[in-house]
Amino acid sequence: MSVPQHTMQDVFARPGLLQRLNLRDWLWAAVVLAGIAYAFASYHSAMDAYEQSFLLLSAPAVLALGFYWRSSQLYVLAVALLSLFGIWLYGGDYANGESVFGLKYLFSSQSAVMWMSALFFLATAFYFTGLVSGSEFINKTATAITWTALVMGLTGLMVRWYESYLIDPEFGHIPVSNLYEVFILFCVITGLLYLYYENHYRNRSMGGFVLLVISAAVGFLLWYSFARDAHEIRPLVPALKSYWMKIHVPANFIGYGAFALAAMTGTTYLVKQYALAHNPSGLLARRLPSLEMLDEISYKAIALGFAFFTIATILGAMWAAEAWGGYWSWDPKETWALIVWLNYAAWLHLRLTKGWTGTHMAWWSIGGLLITLFAFLGVNMFLSGLHSYGEL
Amino acid sequence: MRLRQNHNLNLGTRLTRFLGSMPLAITLLVVLAIASVIGTVLQQNKPYADYEIKFGTFWFEIFRTLGLYDVYSALWFLLILAFLVVSTSICVVRNTPGMLRELRRFREQAQEKSLRLMKHTSSLILNQPPARVEETALQAMQAEGFRVRAHQGKDHRTLAAMKGGANKWGYWLTHIGLVIIFLGGLLDSRLPLMIGEWRGVIQPETRNIPASEVPLESRLQAGNHSFRGSVDIPEGRQANIIFLPVRDGYLVQELPYTVEVKAFRVEHYATGQPKSFESDLVIHDKDLPQPLETTISVNHPLVYKGTAIYQANFGDGGSEISMQLRPLLATYPRMDLTGNVFENYNLKGEDENWRLELTNFRLFNINPVISETGETRQRNMGPSFTFKLRNAAGEAIEYTNYMNPVMLDKRPYFISGVRKSPADPQRFLHIPADSKGSTARFFHFLANLQDNAQLRKAAEQTTRATMAVTALGGNDQVTDTVIDSMVKLTRIFINSGFDGMERDISARFPPEQVQNVTEAFTKVLRAALESVYQLTLEQEGVKTPADSDWQFYDDSLNAISNLPLYGSPWYIQMTGFQQIEASGLQITRSPGMNVVYFGSVMLTIGVFLLFYISHRRVWFYIKPLPDNQTELLLAGSANRHEREFAAYFTRLTGQLRQVLAPNKADGSVTDAATNDDHHNIEHGR
Numbered sequence A: 001m002s003v004p005q006h007t008m009q010d011v012f013a014r015p016g017l018l019q020r021l022n023l024r025d026w027l028w029a030a031v032v033l034a035g036i037a038y039a040f041a042s043y044h045s046a047m048d049a050y051e052q053s054f055l056l057l058s059a060p061a062v063l064a065l066g067f068y069w070r071s072s073q074l075y076v077l078a079v080a081l082l083s084l085f086g087i088w089l090y091g092g093d094y095a096n097g098e099s100v101f102g103l104k105y106l107f108s109s110q111s112a113v114m115w116m117s118a119l120f121f122l123a124t125a126f127y128f129t130g131l132v133s134g135s136e137f138i139n140k141t142a143t144a145i146t147w148t149a150l151v152m153g154l155t156g157l158m159v160r161w162y163e164s165y166l167i168d169p170e171f172g173h174i175p176v177s178n179l180y181e182v183f184i185l186f187c188v189i190t191g192l193l194y195l196y197y198e199n200h201y202r203n204r205s206m207g208g209f210v211l212l213v214i215s216a217a218v219g220f221l222l223w224y225s226f227a228r229d230a231h232e233i234r235p236l237v238p239a240l241k242s243y244w245m246k247i248h249v250p251a252n253f254i255g256y257g258a259f260a261l262a263a264m265t266g267t268t269y270l271v272k273q274y275a276l277a278h279n280p281s282g283l284l285a286r287r288l289p290s291l292e293m294l295d296e297i298s299y300k301a302i303a304l305g306f307a308f309f310t311i312a313t314i315l316g317a318m319w320a321a322e323a324w325g326g327y328w329s330w331d332p333k334e335t336w337a338l339i340v341w342l343n344y345a346a347w348l349h350l351r352l353t354k355g356w357t358g359t360h361m362a363w364w365s366i367g368g369l370l371i372t373l374f375a376f377l378g379v380n381m382f383l384s385g386l387h388s389y390g391e392l
Numbered sequence B: 001m002r003l004r005q006n007h008n009l010n011l012g013t014r015l016t017r018f019l020g021s022m023p024l025a026i027t028l029l030v031v032l033a034i035a036s037v038i039g040t041v042l043q044q045n046k047p048y049a050d051y052e053i054k055f056g057t058f059w060f061e062i063f064r065t066l067g068l069y070d071v072y073s074a075l076w077f078l079l080i081l082a083f084l085v086v087s088t089s090i091c092v093v094r095n096t097p098g099m100l101r102e103l104r105r106f107r108e109q110a111q112e113k114s115l116r117l118m119k120h121t122s123s124l125i126l127n128q129p130p131a132r133v134e135e136t137a138l139q140a141m142q143a144e145g146f147r148v149r150a151h152q153g154k155d156h157r158t159l160a161a162m163k164g165g166a167n168k169w170g171y172w173l174t175h176i177g178l179v180i181i182f183l184g185g186l187l188d189s190r191l192p193l194m195i196g197e198w199r200g201v202i203q204p205e206t207r208n209i210p211a212s213e214v215p216l217e218s219r220l221q222a223g224n225h226s227f228r229g230s231v232d233i234p235e236g237r238q239a240n241i242i243f244l245p246v247r248d249g250y251l252v253q254e255l256p257y258t259v260e261v262k263a264f265r266v267e268h269y270a271t272g273q274p275k276s277f278e279s280d281l282v283i284h285d286k287d288l289p290q291p292l293e294t295t296i297s298v299n300h301p302l303v304y305k306g307t308a309i310y311q312a313n314f315g316d317g318g319s320e321i322s323m324q325l326r327p328l329l330a331t332y333p334r335m336d337l338t339g340n341v342f343e344n345y346n347l348k349g350e351d352e353n354w355r356l357e358l359t360n361f362r363l364f365n366i367n368p369v370i371s372e373t374g375e376t377r378q379r380n381m382g383p384s385f386t387f388k389l390r391n392a393a394g395e396a397i398e399y400t401n402y403m404n405p406v407m408l409d410k411r412p413y414f415i416s417g418v419r420k421s422p423a424d425p426q427r428f429l430h431i432p433a434d435s436k437g438s439t440a441r442f443f444h445f446l447a448n449l450q451d452n453a454q455l456r457k458a459a460e461q462t463t464r465a466t467m468a469v470t471a472l473g474g475n476d477q478v479t480d481t482v483i484d485s486m487v488k489l490t491r492i493f494i495n496s497g498f499d500g501m502e503r504d505i506s507a508r509f510p511p512e513q514v515q516n517v518t519e520a521f522t523k524v525l526r527a528a529l530e531s532v533y534q535l536t537l538e539q540e541g542v543k544t545p546a547d548s549d550w551q552f553y554d555d556s557l558n559a560i561s562n563l564p565l566y567g568s569p570w571y572i573q574m575t576g577f578q579q580i581e582a583s584g585l586q587i588t589r590s591p592g593m594n595v596v597y598f599g600s601v602m603l604t605i606g607v608f609l610l611f612y613i614s615h616r617r618v619w620f621y622i623k624p625l626p627d628n629q630t631e632l633l634l635a636g637s638a639n640r641h642e643r644e645f646a647a648y649f650t651r652l653t654g655q656l657r658q659v660l661a662p663n664k665a666d667g668s669v670t671d672a673a674t675n676d677d678h679h680n681i682e683h684g685r
């Protein structure tokens, strides 16, 4: 008996991208395109060619992200709407930040970041409670809180962007130019990467461990903000006024975020292993993800981080070439970027040779985070060089 | 890599095998990372004297021999780098044949037994003729973009499919890209200079002499294919050379053109922080029909004749400064002087000659100030200039004087910073400004104190007024003694401050009396100083001093008390200036840059291909069974993304089953075996 030709095609022909999209995808795409078209129509005259192409290129990027990872659609929409709401509340007057309720307590950049901070702490507690109690409800709540924290964090950055122009159009700049801003970026990126893997592997049990590193970053952020007034918006020094900066820094932080995630899955790996050896029927041994899965997430995160760190380092070199006349000067920051990169290259090769066990690789991924941390913070604190913007 | 260990291999083969081995690569990556740390911990290319002070002569020499002051040009460091590149190249060369084979071979002749042992297999008994199964399989593979090759066996047919060869391209792009980056870097490296130094034809200059006097062996011709150096050009001047720093010296690089800096500008934000640095340049070149005029700024260099000119920094270019020298010692003359930064001037003093070396001028001094509310704000303290005053013995003290009075605690002061060496912290002299915002009253008061006649006059007035109301009134001898001691104490105070008076007392009186004497003397001194101050005010026409006048008096005494430590016979006040700035340009020629960028693009693409594309293979082993039935053995493998491939393989099996046996009721499908179990997707919620 034979099957009609079209059935076979239905089964095998890989549905094209367009066929795989459902109504929700289409609606979302329409909103994104409309939003970007609106932004282009209203502001293109205020932007130069670089900025225009950035805006236009962001359309396919956001669309692709949304199709590849559906949860990000809602996220993008939420951040866009809340940011617009915050901007609308300002009504073109920076002083409103102190008087309008919605700004003072919710959406001025500083309040939004405070919400993000509090929510990350809360989410950490929920994830650990979920791990111990095994309650699916608590675990799902933890995920929801994390999403909310991420919405507030990115909204805070977006509103801050607007605020910088509001204070003085000459100050205006994308908020990736000082340590305070990039720490928020770090929290957001690490959180998003984690949620991606959580969704992909359908496993929430390691959330608490990953959120530990985010909470630590939030702790630093709060200290930095209260003790050093780091949240103040200051104008850019001339060296930072470069297009390279705008892509170099985010690319770098995808790298840092991924490396941090890998270190935390490495930590979970070691915890799980310890639990398996000492109490195989205990909570941790039963509930934490399998060793193979943890190892795999570590690998994927380091691969992602390595790829983006490669791009970031190259962009950094191009920026250096334009700002200081040399693409490589062995400046401490550059050199430490190279050290981080070499370290993960070694990690990746070692994994290929399968010479070392998962335990060693897990320890190494934690060591890698320490090296990364030094490159990111330590260099600014202890070594002098051309990258002086992040002084503590 | 798959070769068996063989001790008969010749040395060359063994060496290449070692050099291309993965353990060596990993070791080199780690060693290079560790070596790189050194140069970040130890600040590089500082003056050698600094290192010697820091480490002592013994360690200084050892570190110097190891090249630790310029690690990244040290031979051993370059050797590690070279090793890594050689190792990577050999690795590529050795792996390429195997990879090409991987890409070309479909392995369509795979044996049934070996297919059954693969990680992903499943076997179906289908109620369909073999030709139909094959056709379906082909279609399934083509729909996924696999390339397929068929093979006719003795009792079966095999379809072998594969996809994702780009993964191997990823390997080549990554590793060859790396080698290219290194070669590009080599083009721009200092290697030719180092070789020149070894051969003795190049010798860095270490003396501080005019560029025109630098000897030939420290000069590089304009044709030099790669260089990177800098030069400071004052506004209105030009240069056709740049300086390349080499360890503790420099080389002079000639340029194929002349750069003139017409003007240099710093734009500021409303807060006073700098917003942009820019220079208006004119390029003079005989190849140009007319000079090329352009403006560069930070992040916006000029590219001309294969070189690039960057705005790197800025500094003073010899500003003209008008000064008033106000004597702090009575015997010194008051004078006016106009001079330029970087020039030296001889000053004739009373007892010795001094040399004034003007070293810097700054138009803005933005300093953080903590306000009453505890907030730090940036405040502009206005223009300042820095100079050294060198005495006949050659000892110099550095001063930084601000032109305008600065408000401290709501009162205005002229500020002068002092230090003996750049390593010391600055200490400050605060001279109070009078109600007209000038130093006039302070120097008037000081002059009166230093003038014996005025001092006596004031002391007499006060003493007589005081004596008249006491029992001693009319006793001339006592009065004279009092006046004498007032004058004497005042002199001590002026020459050595309050500290000097205390020292004088402890030297002359037994310890048990010191406290009483100090109290008494202080009273007398205060009376004398006050009387001179009142006299000063009278001469200015002030009859009844206000609180602010007494505040001024206290501030003046503080300043005068510090004068003995100030070390300069004059207070040099800036009265006017004509700023001339110098633009710091970095000029480079780097032919390797585009090579490096090209390699970087290869590297980036390669890394993504390596990580995100997997090389997948699927085999269909199709064996006819009696009754027009078919046994289909399905096997697959992937070199990464196992989990995704497992999911794909399961889906493929399901699809085949669905198409080839659409109706379960037939009972035509039998699962023979599936080895999938051991890598089932885990849903460990």
Ligand code: HEM
Pocket (backbone or CB within 6 Å): A303, A306, A345, A348, A349, A352, B020, B021, B022, B025, B029, B084, B087, B088, B089, B091, B092, B095, B167, B168, B171, B174, B175, B178, B607, B610, B611
């Ligand atoms: C700075 C130097 C190097 C860098 C940055 C680098 C980078 C990489 C990266 C990112 C991968 C992919 C790893 C993965 O898929 O997990 C890789 C794979 C590989 N590298 Fe390197 N590599 C370097 C040097 C070397 C050297 C010296 C060798 C020679 C032994 C080598 C041999 C390999 C091999 C055989 C693979 C596997 C390719 C495959 O899976 O098809 N690499 N390299």
